[in-house]
Amino acid sequence: MKLFKKAENTQAYLKAGIMGFAGDGKTFTATEIAIGMVEHMRAKGLPGGDKPVMFLDTETGSDWVKPRFDAAGIPLFVAKTRAFVDLLTAIDEAEAEGAFLLIDSISHFWTGLCDEYAKRRGRKRGLEFSDWAWLKQEWRRFTDRYVNSNCHIILCGRAGYEYDFFEGEDGKKNLEKTGVKMKAEGETGYEPSILILMEKQMDITTSPPQVWRTATVLKDRSTKIDGKQFANPSFKDFLPHIEYLNLGGQHMGVDTTRDNAELFEEDGEPRWQKERRMKEIALDEIVELLNKHHGGTSNDAKKAKGDMLEFAFNTRSWERIKTFDFAAVSTARNALWQRLEGVEYQWVEPGNAEAYQEPQAAQDDAA
Template sequence: MGFAGDGKTYTATEIAIGLVELMRQRKLAEGDRPVMFLDTETGSDWVKPRFDAASIELFTAKTRAFVDLLAAVREAESAGSVLLIDSISHFWRNITEEYAKRKNRKRGLEFQDWAWLKAEWGKFTDLFVNSRCHIIMCGRAGYEYDFFENESGKKELTKTGVKMRAETETGYEPSILILMEKSQELIEGGGTRVWRTATIMKDRSTRIDGKTFHNPTFKDFLPHIEFLNLGGEHVGVDTTRDNAELFAEDGEPKWQKERRMKEIALDEIGEIIGKHYPGSSAEAKRTKGDLLEEIFGSRSWERIKTFDWPTISDCRNALWLKLEKKPYEWVRPPIAEEPPQDEGEDGTNAIPEAEAA
């Protein structure tokens, strides 16, 4: 990631070419596949001569449509060696702007809009994490801000860092995150010296984490790449697993439904005991206590209320078998039908409306 002119495309190209050449040295079949460039800024036109010089075939698609981003990841995985995305920021902006236009959000996106947008963007991040293809994506940099209280007690908005201009969590997905920056200094006697610096913001291999490189080349990133299992099996994240076991069939959280069902069951238990052993005499209370102890293992109603839903459900069934001589079952009572009205010869109500009233 970086700002304009910081060397994002150039460095991404350097890494892509070096990676393909390394795969060829190791005689990996992927090294003979083309590099695929998903281009939103026409940057591919300027770097194509570098791929030609390295005898690497370059396939280019110029688009900013989010649906093309998803298709490109799948195609690169099946037929490419490296996918280069430049810039990922355009795809995020494209889907958010089109959503706002189609929803007629003239004053900007609303809070409820972000749930859908983040879910759609998640389709890309799932593909990114699980893809067996090497993916290098460039993103425009943006500043992070926060409020701080100054000496006079007033709050000031201050820059606190730099992040990639895409969906908020995009920067968490890559295995290595590089911040590109342009530097310059005046030369004594006239002129300006310009160079680019790569700062490793995140490196999961930890081999170059936090290091900086001036005018970086592929060799600078090689320690991280050597850590990869090139040519080996890529084990991604199982995105087919869900949390269905946490929810009831109607979508309500399971714990919430179980709590309500437990309350209903406790009420039914109290009512069925009262039905068979009515009254509040000392003898009735003793008989009810004996029954609770037999079924629940405790005479204390307060303790019984702390039992979990499966225990309450099982004990209710045991109580029904003992008292009702059948398993517990809730049956909806039949709804009484209205008696048919007398009809005249023409099929209408034989009693005039006024008389009926």
């Protein structure tokens, strides 16, 4: 099977992320996009336009946006939960029965998973370094499903500041803000194809003071609106990204069915590690075989051993032979076995003596 094939756009579903602090308009904007997306699918006659929007709600936001869905004539189905296992189930149900999945807020699922793990494991002083491997592996079950699901999905997440240390003129290191990230597992923000930062803006110099929300597109893989800002954004502002999608086509995120089984043995040991050990054994067996037939330290014995090595490896240098891979050493070992023992190389497990093939030399002596 060939690995590469002719490129085509296989991004058929919207995978968006919206983050912001409290009151920045995450839920409102996500609702705007969800309603606009369903209406867009209806206008285009695309599959899913006649299905409901599914709202996975961790902070009662669905109660406040329900009137907007009612006004648009779009059924809204809600599940209020913060259990990580429900997050995976929600994607399956939305893929089968819904037109769109809105998750608000993804941050609760991550913190809830971490908190419950710490409680069940008795981590009274916080999670340990070894705990993160399991947590990240479990979380990857969701991100893989998110990227590959046949469903339009928006992740709303709380924003948090990123910090780093910088050395000041006085030589002291100061902790400073360096950016904003979504409060979830560290790599979650990389998964959406479009990532939006919502921020609340205020102008108190006017009477009355004005308040509005600004959307900044931090990432747009289509590059159509990458880096752009929209005041009180609407669905139309994000339409250039959506029109880039292969709506109604076949969706293919990342092939997660392929693995690296060929790199491991059945017991999970890395194959390179086992081959290195097997090469060391093969070299040791070659040494013992040469000593068996050409033992001693005489010049004749040394010459005979060198001749055998040159016959099998095309070199008399043992240091060079040690650089060969296991396949080359194994082939040479078999050649030496045939030359000196008169049979193919064999190793029989202890207790299975009936499978052992007597060397030709021993057969000749018995005759």
